[in-house]
Amino acid sequence: MLLIYCPYCQIERAEIEFRCGGEAHIARPSDPEKATDDDWVEFLYMRSNTKGIAAERWRHIHGCGRFFNAVRDTVSDEFLKVYKTGEAKPDLEAIAREAGK
């Protein structure tokens, strides 16, 4: 059971309070009409499925209910960074280097 820090509640809570929402920073094209079929397939189905440092969405579903983003090492399950929805995607390579991964 993971321990996850909610950046809105500003507290660490057990995983059962949260729901993972898959890869982060997959933006829905703002003008869907202009998106090509390939764009749409990319948006719908293509995920990097990273073994290692990945940014993913989490929702504090049984707490404040907010979505936020977290950088997690999918091998060790270590959380390396937690940030609010809307903040820019961090440099994952820099985070990995800093963590010695």
Add this chain to the structure above:
Amino acid sequence: MSQPFRTEKGGRIDRTGELTFTFDGEEMHGHAGDTLASALLANGVHLVGRSFKYHRPRGILSAGSEEPNALVGVYRKGDQTPNLRATQVELYHGLQAVSQNRFPSLGFDVGAVNDLLSPLFPAGFYYKTFMWPKSFWDRVYEPIIRAAAGLGKPPKNPDHDTYGNLYAHCDVLVAGSGPSGLAAALAAAETGARVILCDEQAEFGGSLLSENSATIDGKDPAIWVAEIVARLAAMDNVTLLPRTTAFGYFAHNFIALAERVTEHLSDPDPRLPRERLWQVRAKEVVIAAGAIERPMVFPENDRPGILLADAGRTYLNRYGVKVGHKVLVATACDTAWQAAFDLADHGVEVVAIADLRESPPESLVSIAAARGIRVEAGCVVTGTLGRKRVRAALLGRMMTSGQVAAGGQIECDALLMSGGWTPTVSLFSQSRGKVVWEAETGAFVPGKSVQKERSAGAANGLYGLQASLTDGYAAGEGAARAATGKSATINHSRTSGGEAGTGGTLGALPHDRNASRVKAFVDYQNDVTAKDVKLAVREGMQSIEHIKRYTTTGMATDQGRLSNMNALQIASGALEKPLTDVGLTTFRQPFTPTTFGLFAGVSRGDFFDPVRKTPSHDWVVEKGGLFEDVGQWKRAWYFPKNGEDMHAAVERECRTVRESVGLFDASTLGKIEVAGPDAAEFLERMYTNPWKKLAPGRCRYGLLLNDAGFITDDGVIGRLADDRFHVTTTTGGAPSVFATMEDYLQTEWPELDVWITSTTDQYAVAAIQGPKAREVIAPFIEGIDLSAEALPHMSVKEAMFRGIPCRLFRISFTGELGFEINVPRRHGKMMWETLAGEIEKHGGTAYGTEAMHVLRAEKGYIIIGQDTDGTVTPQDAGMSWAIGKNKFDFVGKRGLERPDLKAENRKQLVGLLTKDPKIKLEEGAQVTTLENPATGTPADGHVTSSYYSPALGRTIALAIVRNGHALEGKTLYVPMPEGSIPVEVTGTVFYDKEGARLNV
């Protein structure tokens, strides 16, 4: 009473009283402090089970949780718990144990014929022997394997025990209470850190409890243990958990402990649970799990009477039990010599020490000489004799050529063996750490930590008493400092004796026997021999993971703690690759077998899953209605009257709704309040339909897609005000629709000023449907005009129901005039009983979900998840009318434009009428264009809904059929075992196609 193998004195048992127990019905005696294994040995019983595959007689091998052979069933409260390790079962008065895997008796087992037929059971026999013919699997092979193989029989009754569960936090968790564990716990506790110390055994102390040739601070080690434990027990910051196995190391230092609370008691307090699951979050973990001894792989190394050397020493020193009267000690390392010396000191005849090494340490040889023990150096055991107990061993002389020369036979009634030591790295491995090979000790030891843990003592590859203590202190201090930043200075105890010693061996030992005839066991519990491992390699298995699965070595309950290193060495030799290149399999949770009860805890029976009841629940029970489970909800299914069967009851309910009026509990439908200045814009983007122009007081059917373009939910949405909507969802879809709305709102359109709130549990909903619906509700509704002009079909108003504020919808899921009244949940029972009474006066009826399904199918209203399956678009379902053509965007709009979703030949929702109106199709049956398609022909669709329709006086069905919309009027077929059923394709609306009955 006679316990012929009990020592005169010594051991930690309570000799002041005797306990009576039975094994396979035979009465025996032991003492408090015994395990079942030590008590059996004291009574001279070695034969305790039959092996898994060959049904060979097997005896107690070890004194710990790694025991592979001595699996027994123990009766408590009239039921049997199978597969308990006798080495872990504490003796109590009246204990009833039985042996397993034998028929008809342990002494004479017909399954033993498998041993003679062993050529039939080579490595991979599961894959080879039972391949053909395929049909034999179900009827012949599997039942035989299940009957012949296997361990104990599962109990037949529900578990009568209870199980506890608690969460705990600590600074330092110490797993294991041998020398390094105790030192670590003390060092950490003295800093003030919160410490949990657990050990799988009944008493703390580990190996120190059977160590009497060394001293700590000049004291007997057991006395030192008692003093340390007393110190720890007196500290408020320490939790001591004996009989508690750390069985799982999970992410973020989450450790699962299984505490055995009452199983060791003959008459436990009935309020106490059998076991307790501790879920511990530790800031730091010290793994002090020790090491276990390796068996030696020589022919017939599995006879009863053959034990690990340290187990023999433990039984002697800790339990006061001699494993035999004439004992042969076979070893490749120093530590086993001490077992021989201790036995000799208790007057046991040690017939010889056979050491594999050409020149064992001179110091040991001279001690042996002083006790008159015969020493055979450069000597290997090449076989054993005896059936139910070893009676002699064959010795071989190691020659410089690597060959073995026969070295005679030696009589013995017990054989102690030691191939050296293997650090217990299971927990470390579970923490996802990788082990590293340490050539000098010939062992895999913990490498870099991945989580906040450190191994100490023998688990860390450090042997010898002083080294273990020193490592333990350092680990405890280090862990406390890392967890709390605090440190403390404590006196470190000094030891004398208990040296680490040298030596050890891996793999199969050489012998002079006919290799094709003898069995040298590597994995006792799964009956895997050295030959099997070699065969697996010859047959192409290269990786240890494949060898493991092919031979099943290491797949027993000890997860290969006893067998892995020997198997690895044998594989390495056969593959001609260095051992480190063959790889080690990963240890996984749980460390030892763990009961299902522990995991289930209180989540059983009524507590297994919450039950959600609607306001009409008690009324339905009272009226004899039947319930249907819909997710966690109990929904009224139908209401049989006067002995009606389901068909008759449903037919009556349907007719009554169409002819007069029916009452239905719709409280389970999902409800979401969408409010705020951008509420209409938000729904505009979520649902396919347009919402901005919907006037307050009006409703619209809403269709929800995912962004792929497929239908995921539907429901009626009412606009209460410019900035407020009452959204309904399907019963099953309520949580996911709400979560999806939150997702889009928070992450895609955070600029929208909208709040969404789940209100499913806030409202009780009664649906009143039928021509007399208006008359039924009229007496109770105040504040609004119910006429068709003022409240037309698809409208919503806020009103009062018997003085209670309500939301009154005029909507219909039956095709009749209908109302749905929403009142606050606490008034639901009053509303239901009021309306149920009123309905009676009008000749109406309550109806359940079955009639609801028939009525909606007659009207072609779809059920999401029944008539759709996640690949159906609005066009496929014939619902293009629900799409707002002029909308800029909505969830699924772009998805619908994908070529495959607009392609020809998609499966589409149609109605089906059987040519014979009496035949009701099976839901799920395949639909084909050919009357008798050849086997293997793909179907063109399937039946999604099928009912007898009282309104039509015949059966009706809905189906998803390829190109269905173009096939209207055509004949298709539903092939069934009894013959193909011809059907005509129709539209989906079977009753009142114009909708005249709705607008009254």
